[in-house]
Amino acid sequence: MELKDLLKFIEIENKRLRTYYHNTDEDKIILAQTVKLTEELGELCSEVLAHKSLQRKQKLENHDKENIQEEFADVIITALLLAKTMNVDIEKALENKVKKINKRYT
Numbered sequence: 894m895e896l897k898d899l900l901k902f903i904e905i906e907n908k909r910l911r912t913y914y915h916n917t918d919e920d921k922i923i924l925a926q927t928v929k930l931t932e933e934l935g936e937l938c939s940e941v942l943a944h945k946s947l948q949r950k951q952k953l954e955n956h957d958k959e960n961i962q963e964e965f966a967d968v969i970i971t972a973l974l975l976a977k978t979m980n981v982d983i984e985k986a987l988e989n990k991v992k993k994i995n996k997r998y999t
């Protein structure tokens with residue numbers, strides 16, 4: 894999947910989610926999406942720990958090694974949805990950040 898396809902999906906998903914947020918002010922939507930991002934990041938952290946067998950035995954018994962891919966995707970999608978709500982041009986932001994990182998090595 895290319896970035897443009899992912900951003901097209903974010904556009905569509907954002908419109909679908911807006912139906913849940915009917916009549917909610919923008920600041921509350923941003924807050925809800927920020928909390929959701931934290932939730933998804935926590936799920937990813939939990940999967941990383943399980944992947945490295947650093948969870949308690951009971952959690953490891955129920956662990957599915959495929960979950961980590963889904964949790965990485967959840968974090969990325971949730972962050973992109975929040976960026977969309979906050980009118981951040983994520984394509985430009987990524988370009989600028991990659992340039993900035995690359996500059997560190999020149």
Ligand SMILES: [Mg+2]
Nearest residue numbers: 933936964967
């Ligand atoms: Mg998740």
